[in-house]
Amino acid sequence: MRTRTERRERLVPHTVDGETLLVTEEYALEVPVPPRDWDHIVLTGALAVVAIGLGIVIVWSTSSIGDLLVRTDVLKPIAYAAATGFSLGWMVCMALEWLARYDPARIKRPRTAGHVFLAADMAAVCVHGWIADSLKVGIIGAVLSAGAKGLYTLVLDHQAAPLDARTQQWVAIKRGEVGSRLALGAVRRQLTRVESRAAAEEAALRTAPDPDPDPADPSEGSPDATVLTLPPIAVTTKDAVRIAWDSGLRDPEAVRKYVSEAQGRAAPPDTVNRYLRDLKAGA
Structure with missing residues (x-):
């Protein structure tokens, strides 16, 4: 050793x-010193070969398709930028395949889409070879793209360890639970923003007190005849519902009546009921 x-x-x-x-x-x-992990070394080498092959394919396809698009009087930067879309499309699908390698159901769509993008890329390369009077070269370039895709698929199938049916269901359930938590968090943030906007609109539409009220009539026992009567502090619908809830009111009609009296106007039943549901859920 x-x-x-x-x-x-x-x-x-x-x-x-x-x-x-x-x-x-x-x-x-x-x-x-641990022995060399030849399996990992071989897999790393295979991934390196695939990466180099993909780089060569991107350069070849972009060059061929870009030259094909330039023939239509398109500016070279625009033509070659558009040409990269053919190769990048199926390579993005390959990345999604890698991320979904442990889920046979999720991997089908990116794999199918990748084949479609690859077919479009190969067809464009062949068309360029035909127009340039070198169809054989175009076919060879298309075969290079197919070969790079095939090598990647072989490496991916070797790397993706199959899961038994029960473990696959367990993974799907856990993924669904985490996805639900993320979705509920986004929905809660959205509801909070909407609720804030609704409260702001209610406050803006609420009748404001007179900015220059008339002085109150002096009374005989008043020490200062210039004292003004302050208007009551307006409360929002949500605050009024919470006050009614804290006071022990649970009947929606009674709560709505209290909110209407507190605000001096009829309270929307839907809004009152929504706030009551939130309070019951948090109780």
């Missing part, structure tokens, strides 16, 4: 003048 020497540190007691403290001390340790 092969070993290697590693330098490590440890705390040791050291005494000076009768006082002992912990200090660090370096020491050498022989640790075993």
